[in-house]
Amino acid sequence: MFPARYAREMPHRYRLEAHKCKQCGKVFVPRREICDKCGATEFEVIRLSDRVKLVTYTIIHTPASQFKDQSPYALGICEFPEGVRLTAQVVDIDFADLKTGMDLQVEFRRIQTDGHEGILSYGYKFVPVI
Amino acid sequence: MRDVAVIGVGMPKWGELWDKSLRDVFVEAALLALADTKVDKLDNMLIGCMSGGLFVGQEHIGAIMADYLGQRHLAAGRVESACASGGLAFRCAIAEVASGMSDVVLAGGVEKMTDVSGDGATYALAAAADQEYEVFNGATFPGLYALMARAHMEKYGTTRDQLAHVAVKNHHNGTKNPNAQYPFEVTLDQVKNSVMIADPLRILDCSPITDGAAAVIVCPMEMAKDLTEKPLVKVTGLGQATDAIALHSRQDITTIEATTVAAKEAFAMAGKGPKDIDFAEVHDCFTIAEIVVTESLGFFEPGKGGPAVEAGETARGGRIPINLSGGLKSKGHPVGATGIAQIYEIVKQLRGDAGERQIENAKVGLAQNMGGSGASTLVHILEVA
Numbered sequence A: 001m002f003p004a005r006y007a008r009e010m011p012h013r014y015r016l017e018a019h020k021c022k023q024c025g026k027v028f029v030p031r032r033e034i035c036d037k038c039g040a041t042e043f044e045v046i047r048l049s050d051r052v053k054l055v056t057y058t059i060i061h062t063p064a065s066q067f068k069d070q071s072p073y074a075l076g077i078c079e080f081p082e083g084v085r086l087t088a089q090v091v092d093i094d095f096a097d098l099k100t101g102m103d104l105q106v107e108f109r110r111i112q113t114d115g116h117e118g119i120l121s122y123g124y125k126f127v128p129v130i
Numbered sequence B: 001m002r003d004v005a006v007i008g009v010g011m012p013k014w015g016e017l018w019d020k021s022l023r024d025v026f027v028e029a030a031l032l033a034l035a036d037t038k039v040d041k042l043d044n045m046l047i048g049c050m051s052g053g054l055f056v057g058q059e060h061i062g063a064i065m066a067d068y069l070g071q072r073h074l075a076a077g078r079v080e081s082a083c084a085s086g087g088l089a090f091r092c093a094i095a096e097v098a099s100g101m102s103d104v105v106l107a108g109g110v111e112k113m114t115d116v117s118g119d120g121a122t123y124a125l126a127a128a129a130d131q132e133y134e135v136f137n138g139a140t141f142p143g144l145y146a147l148m149a150r151a152h153m154e155k156y157g158t159t160r161d162q163l164a165h166v167a168v169k170n171h172h173n174g175t176k177n178p179n180a181q182y183p184f185e186v187t188l189d190q191v192k193n194s195v196m197i198a199d200p201l202r203i204l205d206c207s208p209i210t211d212g213a214a215a216v217i218v219c220p221m222e223m224a225k226d227l228t229e230k231p232l233v234k235v236t237g238l239g240q241a242t243d244a245i246a247l248h249s250r251q252d253i254t255t256i257e258a259t260t261v262a263a264k265e266a267f268a269m270a271g272k273g274p275k276d277i278d279f280a281e282v283h284d285c286f287t288i289a290e291i292v293v294t295e296s297l298g299f300f301e302p303g304k305g306g307p308a309v310e311a312g313e314t315a316r317g318g319r320i321p322i323n324l325s326g327g328l329k330s331k332g333h334p335v336g337a338t339g340i341a342q343i344y345e346i347v348k349q350l351r352g353d354a355g356e357r358q359i360e361n362a363k364v365g366l367a368q369n370m371g372g373s374g375a376s377t378l379v380h381i382l383e384v385a
């Protein structure tokens, strides 16, 4: 993973920054240049809530090589109260306890290691509500 | 715009072709297509190839293939729309001919996927998803379709057995296809007990890693009779659409909206509806994909795709046979070639030249080819001229 490519996404991944359309209020992650709902081009930066609902999930048994040390793992799509949906791992939970519609929270976690020499990558994962 | 005919088709045997290179695989298919016609010189060539770069380190596909086809200086290029690259090559070739820019155009597709390891193939294929917001967080292609599968099962009651029926049907169809990579039967129990890949999808719910190519030749309808002795096939409907690349950004993950939009366009152009289609080749990269796509195309109501395959409505002899070729599931899925191989099967059926696979009264066929988790779709309708 090249540092510039990684660094560009840090505001979204580290701080859950989102961009809210100043005209219609639609919220986006990642940022975009034009709103797909109203066509406006001005946005304000907001921070997403860290409480989400699980929309759907799977258990990945055959991951990409950089995730092999974590396999099997749960991967889910969650919806934020602001309307944004994101895909991430669901961790610290028994697979049998996963249920669509359940409440989860978002935590800052290590996502992957880019080989022995590469940088550690961080971002968000979904975990049970404490 | 000029009416366009398909006058030649070619497809060699697919599989793990370790003794053949990317260029060998493509040229073999292209020569078969040319031999199916009286054409010796092309005006243009468009090649669907998802990732020559990641699979074999080769880009610049148009030039290399024109050269090795013995047509140096031919106008040729590669087009890309992930797993729908072949469908896009066909559309671009039709546009060349319909517009009058070219008369005789070859539309091909190729992928050489077994020169890399399984991990290498997973990496290359994942480039068709949202790299930063899906793949970065651990998503894989089976994983994305598994997310759709669970949502579809919970919303409509689609069952594990119904998913397996897609694999059983397509493998059965594939036994009649001499070009298929895996032309053997599988049973419901084999599918349901095969290795888990991404719950609920197992290895026999997934299309394989394949080396292969296919090619077709198109020309203006008024020239077609002079360029082939085969029964004429006319392209009557075209549709293309995209959607959010990330599955989580779509309105509804239990349907493929890009397919619905592209199909509407193709049906309108052909003056036809879903009920007028005699048979279809659809993009069954995973078993759930065929169920969802048959709904998105309008062949079945939302949620009825699973019961339909279970009841045999999409089998040979059913109301609308789907994937008579064996589909991606049995025939194989060399991603860039798949969209062209679908056209190959439709043309063979419409000509009455599909051998053991031939169905009766094949007059109108539809091909649906999609990329990624459904963010690109090409739909084509072909008819006996």
Ligand SMILES: [Zn+2]
Pocket: A021, A022, A023, A024, A025, A026, A035, A036, A037, A038, A039, A040
């Ligand atoms: Zn807006």
